[in-house]
Amino acid sequence: xxxxxxxxxxxxxxxxxxxxxxxxxxxxxxxxxxxxxxxxxxxxxxxxxxxxxxxxxxxxxxxxxxxxxxxxxxxxxxxxxxxxxxxxxxxxxxxxxxxxxxxxxxxxxxxxxxxxxxxxxxxxxxxxxxxxxxxxxxxxxxxxxxxxxxxxxxxxxxxxxxxxxxxxxxxxxxxxxxxxxxxxxxxxxxxxxxxxxxxxxxxxxxxxxxxxxxxxxxxxxxxxxxxxxxxxxxxxxxxxxxxxxxxxxxxxxxxxxxxxxxx
Amino acid sequence: xxxxxxxxxxxxxxxxxxxxxxxxxxxxxxxxxxxxxxxxxxxxxxxxxxxxxxxxxxxxxxxxxxxxxxxxxxxxxxxxxxxxxxxxxxxxxxxxxxxxxxxxxxxxxxxxxxxxxxxxxxxxxxxxxxxxxxxxxxxxxxxxxxxxxxxxxxxxxxxxxxxxxxxxxxxxxxxxxxxxxxxxxxxxxxxxxxxxxxxxxxxxxxxxxxxxxxxxxxxxxxxxxxxxxxxxxxxxxxxxxxxxxxxxxxxxxxxxxxxxxxxxxxxxxxxxxxxxxxxxxxxxxxxxxxxxxxxxxxxxxxxxxxxxxxxxxxxxxxxxxxxxxxxxxxxxxxxxxxxxxxxxxxxxxxxxxxxxxxxxxxxxxxxxxxxx
Ligand SMILES: Cc1cc2nc3c(=O)[nH]c(=O)nc-3n(C[C@H](O)[C@H](O)[C@H](O)COP(=O)(O)OP(=O)(O)OC[C@H]3O[C@@H](n4cnc5c(N)ncnc54)[C@H](O)[C@@H]3O)c2cc1C
Numbered sequence: 001x002x003x004x005x006x007x008x009x010x011x012x013x014x015x016x017x018x019x020x021x022x023x024x025x026x027x028x029x030x031x032x033x034x035x036x037x038x039x040x041x042x043x044x045x046x047x048x049x050x051x052x053x054x055x056x057x058x059x060x061x062x063x064x065x066x067x068x069x070x071x072x073x074x075x076x077x078x079x080x081x082x083x084x085x086x087x088x089x090x091x092x093x094x095x096x097x098x099x100x101x102x103x104x105x106x107x108x109x110x111x112x113x114x115x116x117x118x119x120x121x122x123x124x125x126x127x128x129x130x131x132x133x134x135x136x137x138x139x140x141x142x143x144x145x146x147x148x149x150x151x152x153x154x155x156x157x158x159x160x161x162x163x164x165x166x167x168x169x170x171x172x173x174x175x176x177x178x179x180x181x182x183x184x185x186x187x188x189x190x191x192x193x194x195x196x197x198x199x200x201x202x203x204x205x206x207x208x209x210x211x212x213x214x215x216x217x218x219x220x221x222x223x224x225x226x227x228x229x230x231x232x233x234x235x236x237x238x239x240x241x242x243x244x245x246x247x248x249x250x251x252x253x254x255x256x257x258x259x260x261x262x263x
Numbered sequence: 264x265x266x267x268x269x270x271x272x273x274x275x276x277x278x279x280x281x282x283x284x285x286x287x288x289x290x291x292x293x294x295x296x297x298x299x300x301x302x303x304x305x306x307x308x309x310x311x312x313x314x315x316x317x318x319x320x321x322x323x324x325x326x327x328x329x330x331x332x333x334x335x336x337x338x339x340x341x342x343x344x345x346x347x348x349x350x351x352x353x354x355x356x357x358x359x360x361x362x363x364x365x366x367x368x369x370x371x372x373x374x375x376x377x378x379x380x381x382x383x384x385x386x387x388x389x390x391x392x393x394x395x396x397x398x399x400x401x402x403x404x405x406x407x408x409x410x411x412x413x414x415x416x417x418x419x420x421x422x423x424x425x426x427x428x429x430x431x432x433x434x435x436x437x438x439x440x441x442x443x444x445x446x447x448x449x450x451x452x453x454x455x456x457x458x459x460x461x462x463x464x465x466x467x468x469x470x471x472x473x474x475x476x477x478x479x480x481x482x483x484x485x486x487x488x489x490x491x492x493x494x495x496x497x498x499x500x501x502x503x504x505x506x507x508x509x510x511x512x513x514x515x516x517x518x519x520x521x522x523x524x525x526x527x528x529x530x531x532x533x534x535x536x537x538x539x540x541x542x543x544x545x546x547x548x549x550x551x552x553x554x555x556x557x558x559x560x561x562x563x564x565x566x567x568x569x570x571x572x573x574x575x576x577x578x579x580x581x582x583x584x585x586x587x588x589x590x591x592x593x594x595x596x597x598x599x600x601x602x603x604x605x606x607x608x609x610x611x612x613x614x615x616x617x618x619x620x621x622x623x624x625x626x627x628x629x630x631x632x633x634x635x
Contacts (some may be wrong), residue, residue: 034267052494069264072264076264076268153632170547188268188271188272189264189268190268190300190301190302191265191301191302191306191315191317192270192302192315193304194264194265194268195310195315195317196314197264
């Protein structure tokens with residue numbers, strides 16, 4: 001089974017985020033960048049299928065040169081190959097633009113299954129996976145929490161957690177899946193894996209290599225633009241009510257009614 | 264990437280179990296199996312013999328991360344890497360390497376290093392365990408003490424006297440399997456810290472060792488023992504820095520949370536200065552360790568550098584954990600807080616693989632030698 005996993009590099013969720021003074025984005029200096037956690041789960045899913053059914057796992061990332069670090073993490077976990085699409089013309093692309101580039105790159109690869117994370121932890125948009133499936137004309141299932149492959153029928157059976165239950169879908173291959181973190185526990189890259197990953201060449205492709213017309217991606221083609229990024233409001237200190245029980249309860253009820261407006 | 268992988272592994276798989284392992288003193292079998300799966304048991308062994316062939320800097324980086332979570336677990340791992348697998352990789356015959364290294368790297372086997380004896384500690388080259396030839400075997404007789412991994416190990420590097428020469432020149436090294444006749448585990452010691460690693464006597468009562476299990480030439484055992492310790496000391500420096508960093512991290516967190524006199528104790532200058540000194544000494548120790556590892560990976564002699572790193576790092580660990588307990592006040596004296604464990608674990612780093620006094624002796628000898 002030929003599996004393609006899409007990988008994005010994002011700021012470590014534990015890193016303190018500073019916003020640039022002009023609100024145009026986040027200040028990346030000194031920021032620890034890692035593979036998007038959901039993509040670790042996507043990579044793990046790909047590797048498990050490969051171990052079960054053979055074939056290969058190819059990682060594909062779109063972004064600046066530094067994105068190779070995230071791709072190397074996936075190679076160290078055991079992926080066979082990694083491709084980076086990098087081009088200055090991609091600056092300012094929106095999610096649809098990224099999906100267009102991924103679609104063009106994936107068309108050049110054999111693919112039975114494309115796996116993406118449900119979302120990336122930096123912009124929480126959850127658009128690229130579904131958009132990519134549409135662009136490739138493939139069936140898709142999003143936010144899957146369980147995955148089984150029926151080799152005879154050439155289908156995958158997936159479970160999605162929906163309000164009040166589980167939705168079970170059968171999807172014919174080739175298909176695109178986006179994965180939930182509960183799908184699996186990603187493996188650690190092993191030291192031999194890290195050594196191998198260090199030596200592996202990551203193929204870099206430009207838009208010209210893919211035959212993608214510049215106006216279809218990048219800032220000018222973007223259908224959405226980031227106007228401003230603002231930090232969340234500072235957490236207010238809690239309020240202590242130091243009364244005996246009866247009075248305190250009355251005060252809390254009043255607070256919930258009048259100020260918090262939840263009662 | 265090595266650092267982030269080992270940090271992830273240590274914080275997810277070792278840290279949650281560390282306090283319990285310390286209290287119960289149980290050997291962390293499952294953790295070691297996982298560590299072996301990631302290639303952490305044979306980091307210095309070439310890939311062709313089942314190791315991961317890492318450079319010396321990656322090795323010490325990994326040791327610090329492991330010890331940050333549990334010094335006890337790290338001891339077991341560093342002994343297997345530096346004191347057992349590494350000398351076999353460097354001095355072993357092709358057959359010995361094929362026979363022992365894959366198992367030591369993949370976690371099927373565990374190694375221990377038997378140098379110290381009841382009356383030969385710092386003066387290790389005065390050891391008296393004897394090895395005499397009998398047909399195509401060597402017969403070993405003597406008592407080894409303080410053997411880390413002594414209980415669980417199945418491959419022991421044993422240093423014994425094969426020739427009449429006194430001192431280092433009469434010593435040879437042997438690879439002794441626990442299954443050979445005449446080797447037994449003696450008393451198992453109860454210790455102050457690093458409790459999940461075993462420390463025991465190894466008794467050699469006419470232990471019969473095939474001649475093929477002599478490691479290196481006869482008479483170079485002293486050289487093997489000492490050069491192995493150079494590498495081992497880098498592992499102990501990593502251990503000491505890991506413990507010290509743990510103490511600092513816990514102290515920073517505590518200093519921001521603990522309120523006295525209406526504010527976090529971290530706002531008192533007395534506490535701030537302790538934290539600043541802890542952080543500075545740790546950084547200095549780490550740079551000494553990196554430098555020693557760098558000299559090693561350049562293929563140069565690194566005896567003096569390793570001793571300096573081990574000396575400074577271990578005294579930093581002791582000093583830092585002492586201050587960490589102080590910052591935690593009475594709570595630091597309780598087993599509920601991890602600094603109590605760090606404080607106990609730190610002490611060993613000033614003792615094994617050469618006491619601080621012996622490190623100073625080694626450093627001084629190296630400095631004075633260059634003047635001659
Ligand atoms: C938990 C633990 C694990 C160990 N693991 C191992 C192991 O796996 N394998 C192994 O072979 N050994 C191991 N050891 C032994 C360890 O390396 C020795 O304990 C150490 O080298 C010191 O030897 P000693 O205890 O005999 O002390 P001694 O040598 O008797 O030293 C006593 C004191 O005298 C000082 N001293 C001695 N000589 C001098 C000198 N010339 N100048 C100044 N001061 C001096 C020492 O610094 C020390 O302060 C372990 C020890 C412990 C506690």
